[in-house]
Amino acid sequence: MEKLFALLDDGYEEMVAIRRHLHQYPEISFEEVETPAYIAAFHRALGHEVREQVGGRGVVATLRGAKTGQTVALRADFDALAIQEENDVPYKSLIDGKMHACGHDGHTATLLGLAKALNAMKDDLVGNVVFIHQHAEEVAPGGAKPMIEDGCLDGVDVIFGTHLWAPTPLGDILVREGAIMAAADKAEILIQGKGGHGAEPHHSIDAVVLASQFVINAQQLVARRIDPLKSAVLTIGHFEAINPFNVIAERVALTGTVRTFEEQVRTQMEQELEAVLKATCLAFGASYEYRYTRGYPPVYNHANETQFVAQLAAEIPGVENVITCPPFMIGEDFAYYLEQVPGTFFFTGAKKPEWQTAYPHHHARFDFDERAMLIAAKTLGKATLQYLQENE
Numbered sequence: 001m002e003k004l005f006a007l008l009d010d011g012y013e014e015m016v017a018i019r020r021h022l023h024q025y026p027e028i029s030f031e032e033v034e035t036p037a038y039i040a041a042f043h044r045a046l047g048h049e050v051r052e053q054v055g056g057r058g059v060v061a062t063l064r065g066a067k068t069g070q071t072v073a074l075r076a077d078f079d080a081l082a083i084q085e086e087n088d089v090p091y092k093s094l095i096d097g098k099m100h101a102c103g104h105d106g107h108t109a110t111l112l113g114l115a116k117a118l119n120a121m122k123d124d125l126v127g128n129v130v131f132i133h134q135h136a137e138e139v140a141p142g143g144a145k146p147m148i149e150d151g152c153l154d155g156v157d158v159i160f161g162t163h164l165w166a167p168t169p170l171g172d173i174l175v176r177e178g179a180i181m182a183a184a185d186k187a188e189i190l191i192q193g194k195g196g197h198g199a200e201p202h203h204s205i206d207a208v209v210l211a212s213q214f215v216i217n218a219q220q221l222v223a224r225r226i227d228p229l230k231s232a233v234l235t236i237g238h239f240e241a242i243n244p245f246n247v248i249a250e251r252v253a254l255t256g257t258v259r260t261f262e263e264q265v266r267t268q269m270e271q272e273l274e275a276v277l278k279a280t281c282l283a284f285g286a287s288y289e290y291r292y293t294r295g296y297p298p299v300y301n302h303a304n305e306t307q308f309v310a311q312l313a314a315e316i317p318g319v320e321n322v323i324t325c326p327p328f329m330i331g332e333d334f335a336y337y338l339e340q341v342p343g344t345f346f347f348t349g350a351k352k353p354e355w356q357t358a359y360p361h362h363h364a365r366f367d368f369d370e371r372a373m374l375i376a377a378k379t380l381g382k383a384t385l386q387y388l389q390e391n392e
């Protein structure tokens with residue numbers, strides 16, 4: 001491992017330069033053009049087999065070792081967000097209204113830096129490494145599913161991935177067996193009442209009152225219907241009735257998100273949300289429309305691979321703590337890879353020591369400690385080499 005670590009240390013400056021370049025030219029989900037071209041050119045220069053437009057805009061590069069063996073896949077996403085950057089840094093986004101505010105620029109730089117280091121060791125490599133550069137993580141249906149359908153996991157024995165995590169101190173690695181991130185679904189609702197004069201409720205069906213009841217009643221699902229030892233979140237973030245103040249609303253549109261970790265709880269939320277809606281509307285003669293869209297499934301880490309990474313991470317230079325974290329209610333389409341092959345997804349702490357608190361991911365002032373990329377590359381790189389050695 002000393003050789004790998006030395007190669008990565010030597011390549012760190014280039015990794016930072018790549019990250020800053022990508023940061024200046026962010027491209028949002030499903031609109032990535034220059035970023036995948038940049039990634040493909042980088043791998044081609046190393047002599048890797050490269051496939052472009054995998055499942056849409058993804059790039060898959062393969063490094064074949066000198067000796068045959070198993071195949072490890074490593075994944076980095078590369079999409080940005082529709083956010084106007086408010087950081088005053090030399091590498092600030094040059095594209096108006098777009099920003100790498102989740103650290104996917106860092107993921108890509110980490111994987112490219114690691115690809116270069118592993119390439120320099122290919123004569124010792126027993127097996128293959130597949131670099132999965134994924135487009136469109138931020139917006140469902142995401143890039144992972146179509147990339148898998150387009151064969152990015154063909155011949156892959158195991159997959160590893162990480163997210164640089166700014167709220168967590170540099171030097172911490174967060175791991176968890178089983179569900180580490182939630183299923184993220186969307187519920188769209190329309191309540192159809194009967195509009196009328198604000199002074200004559202008895203001639204109308206007030207959609208605002210019904211929608212308000214529905215929002216409150218639906219919270220009882222989490223409080224009273226879901227097993228208290230399981231988890232669910234229901235957030236209605238959008239509630240719209242555009243009306244003059246003295247008119248009873250004819251209709252109200254609601255949109256919310258449902259987060260769960262287990263299939264049974266997910267199905268229960270999907271079905272009972274409609275039951276509450278139906279009952280609330282029925283009582284007052286209103287009608288409704290209901291559309292529940294399943295987003296990413298929960299990210300479910302496999303036990304052996306998680307223990308494997310937890311153990312080896314503890315010996316990575318710069319890693320101070322390997323922590324078993326509670327699950328996060330955010331979603332990630334890395335879930336789809338783990339439905340197909342064993343593997344694990346972990347978080348790499350990326351908060352600068354001098355920061356009291358970091359701006360959260362998806363914030364206009366988000367940033368991370370770039371040294372986390374080196375820790376992530378060493379952890380993923382060590383996992384790759386050790387896995388290939390142990391499964392020769």
Ligand SMILES: [Zn+2]
Nearest residue numbers: 102138361362
């Ligand atoms: Zn994000």
Ligand SMILES: [Zn+2]
Nearest residue numbers: 102103104163
């Ligand atoms: Zn992200």
